[in-house]
């Protein structure tokens with residue numbers, strides 16, 4: 001292998017590994033991030049607070065948990081075909097009102113990408 005190619009390849013590999021490590025999901029760290037959600041959300045099935053229970057939220061259709069009174073905005077978001085998969089949760093948690101205008105969740109959002117990934121990993125364990 002040509003020397004330059006080798007160093008380039010090694011460099012790209014190191015970068016890729018670093019990025020992977022920085023964004024690896026950590027459910028334990030996510031449990032700590034969840035303290036910011038806990039005032040309004042439980043992860044126990046059927047336990048509503050100001051917000052709906054987040055038990056089993058990953059994979060759920062937005063605004064559809066029986067027994068919780070959602071805003072029209074959240075119900076419309078679910079009716080539009082959205083699903084709480086990782087990408088949708090990530091965008092919503094970064095900027096709730098940016099993703100779902102008029103949503104009644106009064107939370108400014110998690111600006112740190114790792115915090116969002118971690119809390120989603122934590123929620124994925126609650127189902």
Ligand code: HEC
Pocket residue numbers: 033034036037038039040041050051052054057060061062063064065069070071072073074075084089093102103104105106107110119
């Ligand atoms: C101040 C209270 C409050 C805080 C803090 C809060 N939420 Fe919410 N959340 C709500 C309310 C209220 C709703 C219902 C929104 C609606 O119907 O418009 C909601 C809805 C949601 C939904 C949609 C659930 C569904 O069944 O469709 C998700 C997901 C969610 N919140 C995640 C989080 C996470 C994760 C955090 C912490 C990073 C958080 N929330 C912090 C009040 C809050």
